[in-house]
Amino acid sequence: MTRVPSPPPMNGLRRQIARARERRQDPASSFVRETFRLPRADARAKAREWFDTWPKAAYWTTVESWRQLPDDHIEFTMRRLPTAD
Template sequence: MATRPRDLADRLAGRRKPNDGYLRETFNLPRDQARTRARDFLTRYPKAAYMSGVESWRELPGGNIEFTMRRLPSAD
């Protein structure tokens, strides 16, 4: 619980999306489907052109994988 207005402001600031120009997509899939989805993403948006990659991932209880892919909006 926030005790000061500054505590609340800090907590809300942590929720902001980074303004670094990347587009992000988050997925929550079973392990095999997660691998397939990540491969498809990297095939569609190659790292050399879009600087794409897996930004973060974690294994959830039950075996699902939650992961975030990022890429630049264009290949310029």
């Protein structure tokens, strides 16, 4: 007669999932996002302003998404960390 092993306890996995969910809901760990819709030249200036104000190396500043709209406007979303910690 062979004995079927019981599954391992899931407590460690449950704790790990709970910690990950807490970190995700922590406002300090979330990104700051702002969406703009500007003429092309103004869009470049606004993106440059973000990179100058919040340097990429410290704040992970990036253009998260962008698209070209009619009449040469650009809609884009900038993303950065709330602090440089």
